[in-house]
Amino acid sequence: MVESIIETNGLTRSYGDICALKPLDLQVPEGEWLSVMGHSGSGKSTLMNLVGGLDRPTAGSLRVGGEDLLALSEDGLARFRREFVGIIFQQHHMVPYLTAVENVMLAQYFHSVPDEAEARSALERVGLGHRLKNRPGELSGGEQQRVCIARAIINSPKLLLGDEPTGNLDHKSTVMVMELLKELRAEERFTVIMVTHNQDVAAWGDRTIYLDDGVLVREERMKS
Amino acid sequence: MVAVKLIPHILSWAGIVLVLLRGFPGRRSVVTLTSISGFVIGVVGTFTLFRSFPGTVVFGIVTSALGVVFLLIWGISVASIYRSTGRGVTFLWVERLVNTSLCAGMVAAIAGVVAGAVGICRLPVTDKTVLGLSLLVPASGAVAYAVAYATLAIEKRLPKSFAVSPYGMPTAVAALLLFSSSSILRLDLFSPLSMKVMKFAHDFVHQFMESMLIPDHVFIQSYLWRYIGLLFGKEIGFWGGLFIWFTPALLVLLAGQFERLPPVAHIRQGAQRRKILAAAIRERRFRLVIPLISLLFFVAAAYQSRFPSVEYWDPKPIVVTATSSGEIIIPKKGEVDLEDGKLHKFLFNRGGKDARFFVLMGPAGQLTVDLDACAICKPDGYGQADGTVICYYCKTLIPLETVGKPGGCNPVPITFAEKDDGVHIDALTLINEWGNTVQSTSKIKEGGK
């Protein structure tokens, strides 16, 4: 029996009167690749922010990696994020004035101490050994996303969150990024939760859940 | 009133106990017990000494103990810097010794004894009876017990990250002891230290430079003297003293900064490796806290010593004149009572030259007449406080017992005759003696001729 890395119970998040996430019970076993699908506004990003410690639920319980996120202080959440979670965004979000390697080192800095050699080898691992000193503006979308992947996994997180990481990429780059993720997951054995509205991307996962209007409507297990 | 005076000493002792408790983790009971008993022994022992010996001797003993403590941390700091530079020298037996409860007990006991001795020096020891002694034992015991247990309670609440390294601990203990003693004029170490440095520079220049190295040449002299003059000022004593004073704490700080980080090359996962490094760096930084605080206490001690909060008895000089036979006669019970044990200053003027001198009855009941100047300092004069006179220029304390004896920074004694109608001093001798003394001391200090 594999232990659950994420356990939610009646997890709710509402903004005023609007309820973005209706009470949700979800278990994610360690090592699973979970795809979350739904339209925009279906609450899938909210779920991801909650699980990643970026946001706090209004009700319910949320345990990630044995840690009760509701009990953590603001600084405790920051520590949780840097040690436990790696996040990849749709718009990449790189610091524009830092080179690729420096963007990776920034994550190291917040985690512990920057280590350039390690950051370099992480970028080489995602196939960007030749673009270490380039700024985000000089990189293509796919390359930027690969930098973000290197940055997300540099601190060996247990949990990798992807918020439509391939939303801005063409088909070829999408496949490349997804394959890279799969490869890395095989080595590092982190759990993946990926929000997407692309059926093909969702199909890379072990399991897909469908959210609609903040409610889990359907669950589907992939056969591989 | 007495209790208020004791507060800084008790707080220093509490600090010492706190540092010891953290410095010897896991040896709480040993440290507490030995430091309490050490404190009581220090108090009672010093009190007994005061009963059987003159004050000078006792203060001498306590000051020497403080001096030894200071020398010890000098040694320890040098060892710390030597080790941190990564020389492969590890005295295994020393390390093993440090970790025994015997060592913890010894250090705590020594610290307690010295702290207690310093504390009792603060009290005016007037009641030298056995009754006083029998009261003192329970009183000091109670104070020590209360303070130690309060400190113990505080220590348990302090965060874990507040760690005391084996080098930081003695530094902090010494800093607190010296801070505690610096408020007592006669136990002060810093001023004698700077005085010693000054005297050393003095002697050095006299012995070597003046006789051998400086050719007696007009051109060279004028500008060379300016630099040599620097060696004669009190500044050299002050700065040299400061250097010696702060070096141990600074060395320990530096050693902390140089300390090696744990080996991490064998850890495969980068994040793990970096986390260990970051934690080690953080810890290393925390270990700097204690030496830094010690440094502050050293600063405070030097400051207290430099600007003591003691009121000096320093009367305005009374102008005296000589009789036709060239004698200055000061009646014993005239305008002032010469035999009241206080410093009495007089001013004599002849031919536009002033000479300041004072008359003082020593503790042995012996009158003495001295210039208000010494043979090595600028003639800034003396003030009286607490069984001593102090030279305002170099802040050296001269015990009343030795006033009237020549040498060092002692006031220059003047021959005089004690007769029924008062003290007779030869005016010419006085003026000449003053002229010689002041001329030789201020010549160089003004930067040459």
Added chain:
Amino acid sequence: MNMNRRRWLIHLVLRALAHRKGRTLLLLAVLAMASSLATALGIVSSSMEKRVAEEVRKYGANLIVIPESARLDIGSGGLNFGVVSEPAYLQQRPVEEALAKSGLKAEVSFHLRGALHMKDADIMVEGVNFSDIRRLFPWWQLKGNWPAAGETVVGNDLASRMKLKAGDVVELVGINSKILLRISGIVSSGGEEDDLLFMALPELQQALGLGGRLTLVRLMVTAGGSSLKTCASSLQMLMPTAKVSEVRQTARTSEGLLAKVKLLMLMVTAVVLVSAGSSVAGTMSTTVLERGKEIGLMKAMGGTRREVILIFCGEAVMLGVLGGVAGYLFGSVIAQFITKTVFASSAEFIPWIAVISMGVSLFLALLGSIGPMISVFKLDPVRSLRGE
């Protein structure tokens, strides 16, 4: 292996500043301007105060004694050529006695001025004791040597008018006798001295037949404790036939001018400080607003609020330090300019003023960042990353 967090932080700050070159330069300029004005104010006031004090000392023959009946021109004192009809003189002996009796600590210089004939022209001659002159008027510039016995020094203007140079021998004709004097040097003081010929006081007294007479006594009283005025009045009591007056005019003018310049600079500095502070605050908050996503990203990556603020504070401190350095350099130039144009002298080099300029610049930079820092603290990573 680059494992130093502090070095990384500095690197990060420099990168961020370099990225927004225009804005960084603007902020630097503002900070440098504010701190340079403060620097200039500090340098001008402190070096000019010293200069004014020196000037007081200079003209500080601060008391003069003249005969009662003579008309007085402050600073010049003495006879006008042509009005010699009924000249008044001081008696040297009573003056000396009065000075000794007054017990004042003063440098004294005796002057006797009169006309002697030289090459069919009358020239003004002043008899002085050269040793006193050297003590009281240290700013006299002498080309050549101070005179020995039988020698003289000639004022600059007089020398060029009469075509005299050092080494020449002049023949002067007095009432009783002829005197031959060798010129040992040419003196220039920038004052009326440039038009005079100086010779030893007793010689002139003899030449004019005015033994023991003086026209002017200059005193430099080191007024410890008691004011100059009381010194003057006490001296006046002892010399009823003379007139004792203070010479402070020159110094007063400089003091007044300095006060005005200081006030002006103070006002300008205050205005500049306020406007600089607000412009720093404005620029900083725009920057922080623009960098919302970056801040959100840093927080999402696991930076605590303190760590993120530290980065932005680092930028402010870096700007402050650079602005302070630039301000100090620029301010020294301004101070030099002001002292050159207004006081006609050069400013000193005062290193400790750098502390002030650094302080002003840092204070402004950090003060301007308080508001932006609060918004950095409050910023919600989720919303900022979504682009709200």
